[in-house]
Amino acid sequence: MASLEAALDKLREERNALNIEIRRHQLRNMPLEVLSLIFTFTLRPYHAVPEPAPWSISAVCTRWRNTVISQPCFWTSFDIQFPHKGITTFRLETQLARSGTQPLKIQLLCEDNKYSARERSIIKILAQYSFRWKTMSLSGPAALYSDLQGRLRHLPLLRKLGVEMVHESTEAPTLAIFYNAPLLQQVSATRSQLRYPFWGGISPLSMVLPWSQLLRYRGSNTWARHLYSLSNAANLVDCSLEVADTSAIPQTPIFLPRIRRLSVSNSRFLMSLEVPALLELYCNATPALTSFLRRQQCQLKILVLWQAPFSSTPIETTVLSSILDAVPTVKKLGLLLRISADFARDFSSRLNMAPALEHLSAVFEEVRMGEANDLSNYFMQAIESRRKVGRLSSLNLAGHDFPPSKSESEERMKTLLVHGLEFEHFSSVETLSRALIPSELRLLSTSMVVNYLENIFLLSVGALGSNF
Secondary structure, three states: OHHHHHHHHHHHHHHHHHHHHHHHOHHHHOOHHHHHHHHHOOOOOOOOOOOOOOHHHHOOOHHHHHHHHOOHHHHOEEEEEEOOOOOOHHHHHHHHHHOOOOOEEEEEEEOHHHOOHHHHHHHHHHHHOHHHEEEEEEEEEHHHHHHHHOOOOOOOOOOEEEEEEEOOOOOOOEEOOOOOOOOOOEEEEOOOOOOOOOOOOOOOOEEOOOHHHOOEEEEEEOHHHHHHHHHOOOOOOEEEEEEOOOOOOOOOOEEOOOOOEEEEOOHHHHHHEEOOOOOEEEEEOOHHHHHHHHHOOOOOOEEEEEOOOOOOOOOOHHHHHHHHHOOOOOOEEEEEOOOOHHHHHHHHHOOOOOOOOOEEEEEEOOOOHHHHHHHHHHHHHHHHHHHHOOOOOEEEEEEOOOOOOOOHHHHHHHHHHHOOOEEEEEOOHHHHHHHHOOHHHOOHHHHHHHHHHHHHHHHHHHHHHHHO
16 A cells, blocks of 8 residues: 555656646746637638637636637627537527627528428527627528518618528519618628529519618629619619529619629620729620620729620620720720630730720630631730730730740740739639639629630540640
8 A cells, every 4th residue: 555655646746747837838827818819710710610609619628718708709600500410509599698799690501401490499599689690691491581580670780691592482582571770781692593584483582671771782683673672772882693584674774873893694784774983894795795885984994704604606806896995994804705816816906905904814725726826826916015015914814724835925925924924824714713703793604604614625625635
């Protein structure tokens, strides 16, 4: 027993020495402000795959637990996905209690066929705190919104709203539960419902919103509903519209005096609008776009164009040239479309086409040898002339390597780079499109075009390979 007691005493001495060393460690004496700042970087938006709240941190030690529990700001984000076994009413109520009186940021995703009594209990709890919602993103079946319909009365803090309703009805559901939100400024609505009306006859969602106070709106809907919404939304600054059909152009255009950035899936819809303050435009290239641009008095600075989905031929040279003739103030031009040798020749010989151009981004497609030589030559001439006489300072290209190695174009490009041209090559059309189009203005139809162009380029590579 004596030897055992001696061994235990030695272990106790070692433990006490370690405890002293631990207590002396600088991490133990770190000010709470610094420790809190470190914890902040484990959460959104600083961490790639964060916990919505610091549950793991609170389980490390008493000091860390007390630090995060004492600060309600750590507990204001909720990421709820059904079905998910980790979500319980107890855990939800605990986090809500820890969030104090802080405004809440909630993201809720519910699978169509998984909305049951358990999910309803979660919704019931969240609805009780709707007076603290600041940011809300909802995606789920119509039953979810029906439950909210009878529970929401006033949303005094709501500023940002995202809504996706999954439904199979041919009659448009009407959602009016977010109208009473005096601070609401940003809305994203039913963007995933691109299926209607051309596929399956599914009707889009009709939303009742405080349109006059909105600053940013993005959504999918019919031509008529978009017109109705915009006619009541004179204060919009950013707007992104997926137009699900086509219709008549109103005799009097809708006046939107404050819009700075606009993206639209159907450029013909632009004929319904008057936007004198527009600075950035993202749309497909059609003859209607030329008419719209000539009618506007805006000083457009950024123009990004793409071709119609599933179109395998380059846009007509006359159409593309007339569009660029109508934008003398554009400094940044993006062409997510197939460029023809004829257009490249036109672009190289007419410096009065987009004369203010400083930054050019385009998709370059290798084609069969004869045409490829013409396209490469005219394209290089355009870059050289606009670099020498015009204002062109940077060039971004997507697709296959350009200029081809060991070619005349490669030597010409090296000369341009030596004289200060900034050049970046993108390995895919997708990466270029993401660099050109801000995430809040991206359209589903644009992604379809980009994917289609990628497939065309893969086929052209195969065709080139078979020629050698």
